[in-house]
Amino acid sequence: MPARGPLVLTPRKTPRQARSEATVKAIFDATVQVLIAHGIGRLTTTRVAERAGVSVGTMYQYFPHKEALLRAIVERYLNQVVETVEKCCADNKGEAVANVSDALVIAYIDAKGRDTDASRALYAASTGLEVADLVHATFRRLHIAASQLLESCPDARFGNVEHVVFCLMASLTGATRVVFESEATPEILGPYRQQMLAMCREFLVSAQGNDNLTTEPLPSATSQLSSRL
Amino acid sequence: MPARGPLVLTPRKTPRQARSEATVKAIFDATVQVLIAHGIGRLTTTRVAERAGVSVGTMYQYFPHKEALLRAIVERYLNQVVETVEKCCADNKGEAVANVSDALVIAYIDAKGRDTDASRALYAASTGLEVADLVHATFRRLHIAASQLLESCPDARFGNVEHVVFCLMASLTGATRVVFESEATPEILGPYRQQMLAMCREFLVSAQGNDNLTTEPLPSATSQLSSRL
Amino acid sequence: MPARGPLVLTPRKTPRQARSEATVKAIFDATVQVLIAHGIGRLTTTRVAERAGVSVGTMYQYFPHKEALLRAIVERYLNQVVETVEKCCADNKGEAVANVSDALVIAYIDAKGRDTDASRALYAASTGLEVADLVHATFRRLHIAASQLLESCPDARFGNVEHVVFCLMASLTGATRVVFESEATPEILGPYRQQMLAMCREFLVSAQGNDNLTTEPLPSATSQLSSRL
Amino acid sequence: MPARGPLVLTPRKTPRQARSEATVKAIFDATVQVLIAHGIGRLTTTRVAERAGVSVGTMYQYFPHKEALLRAIVERYLNQVVETVEKCCADNKGEAVANVSDALVIAYIDAKGRDTDASRALYAASTGLEVADLVHATFRRLHIAASQLLESCPDARFGNVEHVVFCLMASLTGATRVVFESEATPEILGPYRQQMLAMCREFLVSAQGNDNLTTEPLPSATSQLSSRL
DNA sequence: GATGAATGAGGCTTCATTCAT
DNA sequence: CATGAATGAAGCCTCATTCAT
Numbered sequence: 023m024p025a026r027g028p029l030v031l032t033p034r035k036t037p038r039q040a041r042s043e044a045t046v047k048a049i050f051d052a053t054v055q056v057l058i059a060h061g062i063g064r065l066t067t068t069r070v071a072e073r074a075g076v077s078v079g080t081m082y083q084y085f086p087h088k089e090a091l092l093r094a095i096v097e098r099y100l101n102q103v104v105e106t107v108e109k110c111c112a113d114n115k116g117e118a119v120a121n122v123s124d125a126l127v128i129a130y131i132d133a134k135g136r137d138t139d140a141s142r143a144l145y146a147a148s149t150g151l152e153v154a155d156l157v158h159a160t161f162r163r164l165h166i167a168a169s170q171l172l173e174s175c176p177d178a179r180f181g182n183v184e185h186v187v188f189c190l191m192a193s194l195t196g197a198t199r200v201v202f203e204s205e206a207t208p209e210i211l212g213p214y215r216q217q218m219l220a221m222c223r224e225f226l227v228s229a230q231g232n233d234n235l236t237t238e239p240l241p242s243a244t245s246q247l248s249s250r251l
Numbered sequence: 252m253p254a255r256g257p258l259v260l261t262p263r264k265t266p267r268q269a270r271s272e273a274t275v276k277a278i279f280d281a282t283v284q285v286l287i288a289h290g291i292g293r294l295t296t297t298r299v300a301e302r303a304g305v306s307v308g309t310m311y312q313y314f315p316h317k318e319a320l321l322r323a324i325v326e327r328y329l330n331q332v333v334e335t336v337e338k339c340c341a342d343n344k345g346e347a348v349a350n351v352s353d354a355l356v357i358a359y360i361d362a363k364g365r366d367t368d369a370s371r372a373l374y375a376a377s378t379g380l381e382v383a384d385l386v387h388a389t390f391r392r393l394h395i396a397a398s399q400l401l402e403s404c405p406d407a408r409f410g411n412v413e414h415v416v417f418c419l420m421a422s423l424t425g426a427t428r429v430v431f432e433s434e435a436t437p438e439i440l441g442p443y444r445q446q447m448l449a450m451c452r453e454f455l456v457s458a459q460g461n462d463n464l465t466t467e468p469l470p471s472a473t474s475q476l477s478s479r480l
Numbered sequence: 481m482p483a484r485g486p487l488v489l490t491p492r493k494t495p496r497q498a499r500s501e502a503t504v505k506a507i508f509d510a511t512v513q514v515l516i517a518h519g520i521g522r523l524t525t526t527r528v529a530e531r532a533g534v535s536v537g538t539m540y541q542y543f544p545h546k547e548a549l550l551r552a553i554v555e556r557y558l559n560q561v562v563e564t565v566e567k568c569c570a571d572n573k574g575e576a577v578a579n580v581s582d583a584l585v586i587a588y589i590d591a592k593g594r595d596t597d598a599s600r601a602l603y604a605a606s607t608g609l610e611v612a613d614l615v616h617a618t619f620r621r622l623h624i625a626a627s628q629l630l631e632s633c634p635d636a637r638f639g640n641v642e643h644v645v646f647c648l649m650a651s652l653t654g655a656t657r658v659v660f661e662s663e664a665t666p667e668i669l670g671p672y673r674q675q676m677l678a679m680c681r682e683f684l685v686s687a688q689g690n691d692n693l694t695t696e697p698l699p700s701a702t703s704q705l706s707s708r709l
Numbered sequence: 710m711p712a713r714g715p716l717v718l719t720p721r722k723t724p725r726q727a728r729s730e731a732t733v734k735a736i737f738d739a740t741v742q743v744l745i746a747h748g749i750g751r752l753t754t755t756r757v758a759e760r761a762g763v764s765v766g767t768m769y770q771y772f773p774h775k776e777a778l779l780r781a782i783v784e785r786y787l788n789q790v791v792e793t794v795e796k797c798c799a800d801n802k803g804e805a806v807a808n809v810s811d812a813l814v815i816a817y818i819d820a821k822g823r824d825t826d827a828s829r830a831l832y833a834a835s836t837g838l839e840v841a842d843l844v845h846a847t848f849r850r851l852h853i854a855a856s857q858l859l860e861s862c863p864d865a866r867f868g869n870v871e872h873v874v875f876c877l878m879a880s881l882t883g884a885t886r887v888v889f890e891s892e893a894t895p896e897i898l899g900p901y902r903q904q905m906l907a908m909c910r911e912f913l914v915s916a917q918g919n920d921n922l923t924t925e926p927l928p929s930a931t932s933q934l935s936s937r938l
Numbered sequence: 939g940a941t942g943a944a945t946g947a948g949g950c951t952t953c954a955t956t957c958a959t
Numbered sequence: 960c961a962t963g964a965a966t967g968a969a970g971c972c973t974c975a976t977t978c979a980t
Binding site for chain 1: 290292374375378379380383387390411415417418419421422424425427429430432433442445447449450453454457
């Protein structure tokens with residue numbers, strides 16, 4: 023295929039479409055700003071529209087109801103994060119487990135850390151049954167991406183990848199949430215990232231070969247803590 | 252829930268009579284039930300009162316406003332969890348790091364697993380600025396208890412206990428939240444607990460002596476993910 | 481009406497559209513009607529909205545809360561009265577004291593008498609801390625207008641205008657209130673006006689030159705009534 | 710009737726009655742205190758009972774509802790004032806008009822000034838249809854007492870006593886209300902009383918013989934002032 | 939399409955009053 | 960009789976959503 027000059031790969035928008043996109047973007051940005059400034063409890067359609075510089079009526083042209091707007095925002099945000107991680111996975115296929123672990127941890131934490139305020143705000147917005155499915159789907163995508171990446175490692179010897187990756191990603195995403203919900207200052211984030219790197223690396227490396235370690239029988243999960251471990 | 256300036260968060264009336272206590276208990280139970288059945292978004296004072304079999308007026312005799320009720324519930328729940336863990340810490344003073352790690356993990360996960368539904372419901376209720384301070388305080392108590400416990404281990408050689416414990420507890424609590432918010436069936440919880448045991452144990456054991464491991468220079472925490480790790 | 485800290489007393493939305501203005505007028509009229517028909521104790525936001533033929537929501541678009549509505553109504557009414565009196569003052573600059581007195585009395589009583597029902601209703605609404613400042617400000621404006629008018633009289637020889645005018649206006653406004661709160665039928669109002677004219681005229685005329693009349697020593701104002709006068 | 714030692718003219722109360730009276734007194738006092746401290750808008754049955762040191766239940770034993778309590782308080786207060794004035798009237802029968810005027814003014818203003826806070830509070834409580842009849846009845850009693858007193862004056866030559874006294878008392882009571890509702894400090898009350906003494910005296914004295922004075926046609930008050938007075 | 943005034947269901951809270959203890 | 964916990968009607972206010980202009 024011979025080069026034919028600077029290719030324009032994105033189709034030219036009609037003015038109408040362009041305006042629509044700009045409006046939607048304005049609404050999106052406004053929503054995040056309101057989320058950051060007022061919190062989910064004070065996020066009202068009027069407030070968002072005001073901030074976006076459009077009328078409520080216009081907003082309802084693009085989002086049939088508030089929940090749709092919220093879902094769209096959360097979805098967009100989660101997608102950004104997942105895509106960053108997926109890209110990282112693609113970039114690290116075939117690396118050793120330890121490296122892969124580091125790459126994953128850094129990719130995820132840094133994706134979150136890109137915009138601390140937005141991340142905090144979105145964590146708050148992500149709680150609620152309305153978007154639970156989005157969160158789950160996102161987690162599944164992360165899980166799949168991480169699984170494939172780890173299985174691609176030349177030194178991979180996992181007993182049960184599913185379980186390992188589940189725990190890995192639950193820790194990574196859950197702990198990061200804890201960090202962001204308390205204080206995600208650089209002074210906290212730095213050490214946190216370092217420790218998390220170690221934790222995940224040790225975990226994954228040690229999981230090589232002795233995964234279903236089935237040590238002693240564990241006390242039943244639902245009962246009181248047995249005094250004997 | 253509109254902000255209300257200086258909030259009165261203590262119950263108006265200290266239940267010192269038998270009838271009162273029964274009423275308060277009914278309200279507490281009803282709140283959790285409504286939380287489980289409808290979620291925090293559909294938790295209304297009317298609904299709680301109805302479920303508790305009392306009038307709204309009665310509810311307001313014990314809780315000056317909805318927020319106070321919510322805080323009371325969350326506080327009670329968090330206290331239960333913390334106390335379980337603190338008790339576990341007391342019971343394991345002087346054990347080896349690996350054992351202590353196991354004890355902590357099991358204590359925490361089992362405390363949460365005692366009532367799966369309530370835990371799920373309360374995770375949802377715990378998000379929101381109204382109770383953020385309670386959650387933080389709880390985390391701090393857990394952090395302190397775990398720190399003291401780990402420092403008491405005869406084989407403890409931590410570089411920076413603070414950082415290690417912070418990451419440990421963030422992972423433990425955060426990952427457990429992820430599990431409960433997706434599906435906390437025994438089929439999930441069992442393997443999760445096993446992996447978490449391994450993860451934390453490996454982390455803590457490996458943190459002996461090489462804490463501030465400062466291996467290779469890490470990419471800056473706040474910048475974009477460097478493509479090459 | 482519970483206190484609410486820093487109150488927002490200006491309407492949320494400045495009515496700049498035709499529809500808006502009509503709505504605000506309807507709300508104003510309805511408020512006065514409800515005040516007349518039910519009294520301030522039975523004036524509820526719902527009732528006013530109903531009477532105005534709008535929804536509560538609409539009302540709250542123009543008045544941030546009930547108190548703001550009440551203040552707006554009272555303010556509007558007091559302004560009408562004050563403006564009438566101020567105009568009268570402007571029209572009578574330079575007249576003799578006796579004529580000025582008559583003009584003031586007639587202007588005030590007739591301003592109140594324009595709409596007997598509204599006046600009665602607004603007297604009731606004007607009691608309450610919410611509007612006390614408006615009432616005071618109005619009295620001060622009346623006081624100032626009357627002072628300036630009286631000082632402009634060619635035959636003015638007051639000892640202490642402040643005290644004289646204060647007593648004059650307190651009597652005029654206070655007595656008129658008493659009349660309207662009992663029965664402001666023409667049969668009452670007519671003679672009342674005539675007597676008030678005489679009273680104020682005699683007072684002002686006699687105050688010429690012998691103001692600080694300090695006759696006999698008066699019994700202390702705050703002590704028990706001396707039995708011997 | 711020979712003296713028979715110290716006579717006990719009030720019947721001895723049974724303990725029960727004594728307790729009742731004490732309770733009622735406590736409730737009365739508490740009501741006034743709450744009125745002063747919180748205003749009529751914050752006067753709740755619970756608050757009064759609390760302050761009185763009795764239970765709401767007990768309060769309802771003595772007053773069938775809140776309105777009854779309020780009426781009782783207002784009635785008691787108005788009675789005190791009226792009785793003071795009536796006593797003054799009895800004491801001044803046969804005096805000259807000027808003296809009678811002074812006596813009335815001082816008696817009324819000082820009766821109100823006895824407890825400034827209570828007077829203010831009671832003014833606020835007296836607004837509302839519930840007690841309008843009490844206020845009217847009180848005014849009528851004052852009117853009657855003053856009429857009889859003035860008619861008893863040896864130098865009385867009133868044209869229409871009714872009209873004169875009505876205006877006199879409306880001014881006295883109305884103006885005093887104005888004073889108390891703005892600021893009833895001694896610095897205000899002193900001059901006010903002095904001026905009021907002059908005003909009423911001049912009015913009454915000048916009313917001797919030229920009551921229906923129908924002087925010149927009065928200027929229209931900017932309004933539709935009835936042309937014929 | 940865009941606007942923003944209007945809607946009204948529904949949430950939170952108060953408080954006069956009742957009644958079992 | 961006294962108590963005070965319980966009641967629930969009723970008030971205030973919000974905000975997602977609609978629709979005439």
